[in-house]
Amino acid sequence: MSEISLPESAKHTEHAGHPKKDVHGIKMGMWLFLMTELLLFSGMFLLYSAYRYFYTKEFHEAAMYTHTLFGTVNTMVLLTSSLTMALSITALEKGKKWLSVTFLSSTIALGLGFLVIKYAEWSTEIHEGIYPGSPMLFRHPRGFELFFAMYYLMTGLHGLHVLVGCGLLTVMLIFIVKGKITQEDSVRLEAAGLYWHLIDIIWIFLFPLFYLVN
Amino acid sequence: MEQQTLTEHKGAPTSYGIYVLIWLALMALTAITAVVAGINLAAFTLVIALLIALVKSSLVVNVFMHVKYEDKIFKIFVAIAGGVLSVIFLLTFADVYFRR
Numbered sequence: 001m002s003e004i005s006l007p008e009s010a011k012h013t014e015h016a017g018h019p020k021k022d023v024h025g026i027k028m029g030m031w032l033f034l035m036t037e038l039l040l041f042s043g044m045f046l047l048y049s050a051y052r053y054f055y056t057k058e059f060h061e062a063a064m065y066t067h068t069l070f071g072t073v074n075t076m077v078l079l080t081s082s083l084t085m086a087l088s089i090t091a092l093e094k095g096k097k098w099l100s101v102t103f104l105s106s107t108i109a110l111g112l113g114f115l116v117i118k119y120a121e122w123s124t125e126i127h128e129g130i131y132p133g134s135p136m137l138f139r140h141p142r143g144f145e146l147f148f149a150m151y152y153l154m155t156g157l158h159g160l161h162v163l164v165g166c167g168l169l170t171v172m173l174i175f176i177v178k179g180k181i182t183q184e185d186s187v188r189l190e191a192a193g194l195y196w197h198l199i200d201i202i203w204i205f206l207f208p209l210f211y212l213v214n
Numbered sequence: 215m216e217q218q219t220l221t222e223h224k225g226a227p228t229s230y231g232i233y234v235l236i237w238l239a240l241m242a243l244t245a246i247t248a249v250v251a252g253i254n255l256a257a258f259t260l261v262i263a264l265l266i267a268l269v270k271s272s273l274v275v276n277v278f279m280h281v282k283y284e285d286k287i288f289k290i291f292v293a294i295a296g297g298v299l300s301v302i303f304l305l306t307f308a309d310v311y312f313r314r
Contacts, residue, residue, distance in 0.1 A: 024285070031288065035295045042299060049303075050310045068248070075244050083237040086228070086278045093227035190280070197279045201271045207244075208263035212251035 023187045030191040034198045037161075041202050044154050048209060051146045058143020063210065065130060066151065070121040071211030074114055075203065078162075081110035082200040085169075085193045095183045097176065104173050104189075107196065111166040118159050122152075151210050158206060161199045168192050228283065236277045243270050 052059045088103035129136035132152055137145045172192045175181040181189050247266045251259060276282040281292055 024287075027284075027288070028291070031291060038295070038299065042302065046303065046306050049307065053310055068251075072244065072248050076241060079237060079240045079244065082240075082274060082278050083233055086233045087230055090227045090230055090233065194279055197274050200278075201274050204267050204270045204274070205264075208247060208251075208260070208267055212247060212259070212263050 021185065021187065026187050026191055027194070030194050034194060037198060041154075041157075044150070044157070045205065045209075048150045048154070051143070051150065055141075055143030055146060058141045059147050062140075062144045062147035063212075065125070065128070065148075066211050067121055067124065068211045070117060070124075071207055074117050074121075075207045077110050077114045077117065078200050078203050081107045081114070082197055084110065085196045089186065089189055089193055092176065092181070092183055092186050092189060097183075100189075101173060101176055104169060104176065108166050108169050108173065111162050111169070111196075114162055115159060115166075118155070154206055155210065158199065158202055161202070165196050165199050168195060228277075228280070232277065236273050240270055240273060 084103045084106040088100045088107060091097075091100035091103055125131070130148055131137075132145070132149050137148060169192055172181060172189050175188065243266050247263050250262050250266075253259075275292065281288055
């Protein structure tokens with residue numbers, strides 16, 4: 001039964017790399033996990049949409065307080081980190097271990113850079129008196145508070161994912177250096193890469209919703 | 215046959231060039247999003263921004279996340295998940311809209 005439901009090529013993966021490693025299964029497992037992550041964020045996107053529908057004008061005005069420059073730079077940082085992530089996998093598959101390590105290190109560095117920029121951004125906003133429950137927000141209509149509650153919740157949870165991603169990629173980096181992830185057995189790096197790209201995708205949607213309401 | 219499926223699965227590594235090309239496209243789309251937001255298109259601003267976000271994410275899913283080069287089962291899997299998500303969004307939007 002399970003033999004039939006497996007994709008044709010999955011039966012042959014045993015020939016490559018680790019004798020008992022099911023490459024398809026590992027990737028599919030990662031995708032399944034990513035779908036649950038997507039559901040987690042979708043709930044928040046739905047809430048954001050509903051609030052935005054009920055408080056259109058306030059959301060519009062509140063979004064002017066977010067810093068578009070921070071958002072745009074961070075988008076580019078994250079997109080570039082996705083590029084170096086993909087390049088790292090290609091480099092490893094071509095057998096260039098140290099090039100792969102360099103690309104992966106750049107990915108981690110860009111991820112940390114993203115968090116540093118995020119920190120600067122949040123600091124600026126908190127300094128301006130914008131944080132959940134702040135007196136400044138209470139002086140505005142209710143929609144303002146909701147907008148920034150969603151803003152801190154969603155970018156915060158996303159930032160947490162970036163942090164976890166950096167940790168995960170650091171473990172992968174150590175595995176490559178120690179020779180536990182190799183040209184023949186690179187599926188763990190690929191799975192970690194999938195996670196990193198999902199974080200990028202979530203940011204792609206957060207960016208226009210919080211920074212680009214003109 | 216066995217040899218063929220094996221190479222199909224492992225495949226040749228995706229070239230650096232394709233990734234760089236996709237990255238350039240993503241950067242260009244980000245720039246376009248930022249510029250379009252500056253022009254006042256009223257209600258269309260958000261629609262355009264979200265459409266561009268959809269294009270960007272499909273580039274990431276297909277190329278960076280390798281779905282384009284994977285077996286059919288991955289494509290079906292991603293498509294079903296995307297379909298379910300859009301149903302959830304559509305029904306919730308309908309609920310919010312007609313509740314008012």
